[in-house]
Amino acid sequence: MSKHITQQVTKGVLILTINRPEKRNALTQDMYQALTDGLEQASKHDDVRAVLIQGSSSCFTAGNDLKDFQSIDQPPEKLPVVQFLRCLLDFDKPLIAAAAGAAVGIGTTLLLHCDLVYAAEDTRFQLPFTHLGLVPEAGSSLLLPQLVGYPRAAELLLLGDAFDAKTAKQMGMINQVLTNKELLPFAKQQAQRIAALPTEAIDASRKLLRQPRRKALRRTLEAELTCFFNALSSKESKRAIKAALKRVSGD
Numbered sequence: 001m002s003k004h005i006t007q008q009v010t011k012g013v014l015i016l017t018i019n020r021p022e023k024r025n026a027l028t029q030d031m032y033q034a035l036t037d038g039l040e041q042a043s044k045h046d047d048v049r050a051v052l053i054q055g056s057s058s059c060f061t062a063g064n065d066l067k068d069f070q071s072i073d074q075p076p077e078k079l080p081v082v083q084f085l086r087c088l089l090d091f092d093k094p095l096i097a098a099a100a101g102a103a104v105g106i107g108t109t110l111l112l113h114c115d116l117v118y119a120a121e122d123t124r125f126q127l128p129f130t131h132l133g134l135v136p137e138a139g140s141s142l143l144l145p146q147l148v149g150y151p152r153a154a155e156l157l158l159l160g161d162a163f164d165a166k167t168a169k170q171m172g173m174i175n176q177v178l179t180n181k182e183l184l185p186f187a188k189q190q191a192q193r194i195a196a197l198p199t200e201a202i203d204a205s206r207k208l209l210r211q212p213r214r215k216a217l218r219r220t221l222e223a224e225l226t227c228f229f230n231a232l233s234s235k236e237s238k239r240a241i242k243a244a245l246k247r248v249s250g251d
């Protein structure tokens with residue numbers, strides 16, 4: 001268990017909270033492992049009927065820890081981030097997310113796997129993969145065009161500009177925009193509402209919603225992973241990640 005991911009079960013909802021404020025909740029391999037453990041436990045326990053993933057009321061996550069990218073020294077297969085992405089794809093209970101402040105990289109793409117997504121007014125989404133010499137992950141090269149149409153998806157994934165919560169709502173990426181104060185209580189309430197509904201009907205409905213894209217999503221995720229880890233070992237990406245780290249931390 002990572003000290004940066006906390007777990008709490010309330011009224012049938014497992015709340016996974018990302019808590020590394022000093023680094024804008026950037027995700028390390030330990031944190032991905034803790035998130036995967038949380039989802040796997042939730043899947044096994046009948047008393048958990050929905051999962052809420054959240055950061056704080058002012059920051060969701062700045063995405064993958066950039067230093068962590070530089071220190072990857074094991075085959076992708078064994079990496080917790082890869083296990084987390086596969087687990088996300090197969091997760092069999094309702095998944096709700098509450099995003100505020102930074103929602104960068106995987107902080108945006110993981111939302112595409114959630115059933116309900118709520119965002120605070122100040123949320124800044126960004127998919128800066130190409131800036132880092134990388135490619136889309138988490139099945140986003142399939143899910144994003146399906147959700148917002150090819151032209152907008154291409155713009156977001158190729159140019160990598162940040163966009164706000166209002167734009168995300170207009171594009172159909174999220175359910176609702178709330179104030180920072182309202183966000184976490186409202187997301188919890190919605191998760192608890194789902195958890196209180198007849199479980200078999202919720203699970204079967206969710207399966208029906210997801211089933212048509214399941215195989216294609218799995219294929220896309222695996223193709224992206226191959227491409228992503230090839231890119232990560234390229235000179236272009238190493239240079240870009242070093243520059244990004246310098247920009248955010250001065251290192």
Ligand SMILES: C/C=C/C(=O)SCCNC(=O)CCNC(=O)[C@H](O)C(C)(C)COP(=O)(O)OP(=O)(O)OC[C@H]1O[C@@H](n2cnc3c(N)ncnc32)[C@H](O)[C@@H]1OP(=O)(O)O
Pocket residue numbers: 022023024026061062063064065066067081102104105106107128129132137244247248249250
């Ligand atoms: C498979 C997954 C792939 C991906 O997720 S790719 C995406 C990778 N993520 C990024 O490229 C985001 C990089 N971060 C930023 O662009 C900015 O930050 C933000 C827009 C998220 C926030 O900006 P601001 O509020 O001004 O904060 P700040 O001063 O830049 O950072 C505060 C502290 O947080 C650390 N930090 C921020 N993001 C990361 C990160 N992604 N990895 C590691 N550290 C990060 C900094 O270094 C610094 O910390 P210190 O004060 O100790 O230097």
